[in-house]
Structures are given as C-alpha cells and as structure tokens.
Amino acid sequence: MLPFNILLLLTNGAINTLAASSNGKKMERPLLLIVGMDAFRWDFIDKAQTPNFDDIIDDGLRAQHVVNVFPTKSAPNWYTIVSGLYPESHGVVNNHVYDPKIDPHQEVFVDARFDDPAMWDAAEPIWITNQRQGGQSGVINFPFGMTVNFEGMAAKYTTSKYRNDTTREQRVDKIVELFANGSINLGLIYYSDVDHACHMHGPESKGAVAAVEKMDEVVGHLVKKLKEKHLYDVVNIIFVADHGQVDVYPNQTLFLNDYVDPSLYLGFQDNPTYSIFPHDATIGEHGYSNDVAKMWPFFVARGPAFKQGLKDAKPFNSVDIYSLMCHVMQLEPAPHNGSLENVKHLFAYEAKGSLSDELNVPLTICIIIVITETIVLILGILWYRRKRISMIKRVHDVQLEGLLDNEEES
Numbered sequence: 001m002l003p004f005n006i007l008l009l010l011t012n013g014a015i016n017t018l019a020a021s022s023n024g025k026k027m028e029r030p031l032l033l034i035v036g037m038d039a040f041r042w043d044f045i046d047k048a049q050t051p052n053f054d055d056i057i058d059d060g061l062r063a064q065h066v067v068n069v070f071p072t073k074s075a076p077n078w079y080t081i082v083s084g085l086y087p088e089s090h091g092v093v094n095n096h097v098y099d100p101k102i103d104p105h106q107e108v109f110v111d112a113r114f115d116d117p118a119m120w121d122a123a124e125p126i127w128i129t130n131q132r133q134g135g136q137s138g139v140i141n142f143p144f145g146m147t148v149n150f151e152g153m154a155a156k157y158t159t160s161k162y163r164n165d166t167t168r169e170q171r172v173d174k175i176v177e178l179f180a181n182g183s184i185n186l187g188l189i190y191y192s193d194v195d196h197a198c199h200m201h202g203p204e205s206k207g208a209v210a211a212v213e214k215m216d217e218v219v220g221h222l223v224k225k226l227k228e229k230h231l232y233d234v235v236n237i238i239f240v241a242d243h244g245q246v247d248v249y250p251n252q253t254l255f256l257n258d259y260v261d262p263s264l265y266l267g268f269q270d271n272p273t274y275s276i277f278p279h280d281a282t283i284g285e286h287g288y289s290n291d292v293a294k295m296w297p298f299f300v301a302r303g304p305a306f307k308q309g310l311k312d313a314k315p316f317n318s319v320d321i322y323s324l325m326c327h328v329m330q331l332e333p334a335p336h337n338g339s340l341e342n343v344k345h346l347f348a349y350e351a352k353g354s355l356s357d358e359l360n361v362p363l364t365i366c367i368i369i370v371i372t373e374t375i376v377l378i379l380g381i382l383w384y385r386r387k388r389i390s391m392i393k394r395v396h397d398v399q400l401e402g403l404l405d406n407e408e409e410s
Helices: 002-022 051-059 074-083 126-132 168-180 193-201 206-228 318-329 355-409
Strands: 031-037 061-063 096-099 103-107 137-140 186-191 235-240 246-248 283-285 299-302 310-313
Touching: 031 168, 031 206, 031 318, 051 206, 051 235, 051 299, 074 126, 074 318, 126 137, 126 186, 126 318, 137 168, 168 186, 168 206, 193 206, 193 283, 206 235, 235 318
Parallel strands: 031 186, 031 235, 061 310, 137 186
Antiparallel strands: 061 299, 096 103, 235 299, 246 283
16 A cells, blocks of 8 residues: 555645645736836936936946837837837838728827727737736837737726826826736836927927926836835836937938939828928937937836846847846747847846746646656556565465375375
8 A cells, every 4th residue: 555655645745836836926926117208318317307217227227228120210119119029020110001901191199090900910019928927917008009909818907099188197196006906017108208399399409308307207206106005116117218319400301302203102201301390490300220329219127126226237129128028027928039138137136937937847846746656656566566476476385385295195
C-alpha cells in the first residue's frame, strides 16, 4: 500500500499548490494609468513652469525624447503607442482616411469613422490585450478606437464618443474613481490642449506655454486625487505624447499646384503645411519626418515599476511603448514590432514573466509531480509484483522440496 499512499499524498500536494497559486492573482494585478497629451514635445517642460511634472520626475523618470513614427500625425502615432505596430502594420496611416468605397473625405476627429472597426481592427490595443488576460480597462476621451468591439470584446468602461465636453478635472476624477473601486487595472485618458494651442499660436508661443502649464495643473490634480484614495504609490503612471510641433512660416510654404497639374493627383488633406496663413503669423504644424527633432514627443513615468530620479533616460521608439506597458502589467503581448530590450533601462526591477507565465510555474510543478507520481506508482507496482512472484516461488520451492523428501522416504 506504500506506493498508493505516496501517490495520494503527492496528488493532494499538487492540487493545493495550484489552488494557492491561483488564489489572489487577480488582486495582485499591477495598476497602470496612461495619460496621453497630444503634441507635447520632448522639450516643452523646460520652456514652462511645471512644478507638478518636476515632482513626478524627481520620484520617477523622464526620457530625453521618444522617436515616433512617420507620418508624425496623431492617429498613426497614438495607435502605434497602444498597439506596438508601425502604421504599415496597424493600417492607420493618417488622421484623414481615404476610402473611395465609403467616403473620400473622412477624418478621425470629426465623424463616426473612429467608431468603425474597419478603421482599427487590424491591431490589438493595450486595453484589449489586458482584458483578454483577465483584466479590466477604462478608456476616457481617447479618439482612437476606444469604443470599437474587437472580435467580441471592448473596453469595460469608455465614454460614449470622443468629446471635449468633460472638463480636464472630470476625466481625472472618473479614472481615479474606477481605479479606487476596483473596476479597472488599466486606465487611459487623453488631452488635446497642447496640440490645439500649438496649431493656433505656434509651439514657441505664449499660448503653447500656457497650455503646457495647464497640463501641469492636471498633473497636480491627478496626484491629489490619487493620494486621497491611497493610490499614488500603487498606480504606475505614464505621461506620453504622439508628436511634437514646429513653427511654419507663410514665406516657406510650397503649393503643390504650382508644380504639378492638379488633374494628375487627388489631394484630400493640405497639411503638414497650411495653404492659407494670416499675414506675418506663424502656425504650429506636424506630420514631417520623424528624423526632425521637433517632431519628437515626451515621455515621463512614475510608479513602483519605474526607476526613481532618472531624469535623462536614453531615447527609445514609440513602437516600444506597447511592450513596456505589457511588461508593467505582466501581460503576454500580442504580436508587435517593438522591443522590450529598448526600454529595460527604465524599470526598477528585472524583467519578470507575464501573469500567465507566473501561473504556468505552479502548473509546471504540478506536471512534474504527476510524472513523479506515475514513476513511483509504476515502480511500486513492479516492486509489488516482484515481491509476489518471489513469495510464490518460495512456496513452490518448499512444496517441491517436500514432495522430493516424501519420494526418498518411500
């Protein structure tokens, strides 16, 4: 009976190990908040008074800059950030979408196209990756596929459409509430203030500085709300942008029609440079090569996953941010073009596996235990059979010896 007792003991141990490993995993999910600030160039913090950003950087890190993707437009770059794919892979190549089968003049920001799965479903964004692996996501005011159903799955909480009728503070309040009540472990909020100011006044203008300082006030409000909910030292926060901005001057503008017969091409968007300018004015624009330094966005992060006081972290690519987010949240990433190797210098700890990897550890242990049990059982059966055969042989030998003795006496 010994082999069977051992088998029973090991089986109970395996079951208890797996159960203990599974329990509590949901509560241990890391928390991540992504704060998207459109057109926040890598050097804007240095041009304004940003005490709240400064505090975040003291406790966290700031990258020198991020190399984004071409074209340096909002829709392609934001979708690269949340999916880890280049535009050629995720299919979003501009803010304006040309599809003659539907409508030759569609823009992400002004029509219902940003809710159309055909626009976004070539790539899996981070909020879907999170939910596929048991998490819950909240996406607020993000105009890039936030309400789209991806193969039967959508973010648990979203605003119904991209809109600016919620105040900056209301967006913060809502996302913090969702974290505080346990509804989500991943949140994303978005602001377009800096982009709007740069387009209207130019990136080197007082208006741009004012917009940056307004974003710093948002950071201060976020810190206050997180501290009120005792979440400030628990939530990992990433502040990130899609592109920068550069001044564009009227006397430096080229009009394509002056060089090419307009009957030979179809144009449906007239920037990165505008066709009409106020006299003696500058206007901010983007969309140029991602080799141009003023097209590069900023990156600031704070939280238990990140190093502290790293104020000059070496640059990386925006396509790497998806793998960074997956690492922070211990998720298995979907296929992507980025590299975790490019951002490992930002982390406060050595790279760990995903939550699924962690759950696979006890599963592997259980498999090893079961294999061991099987070997023990087989050896036990062989031992028992050998012992039984030996006993039968001894009995047979004794009986045979008795018969021989009787024959000799006869």
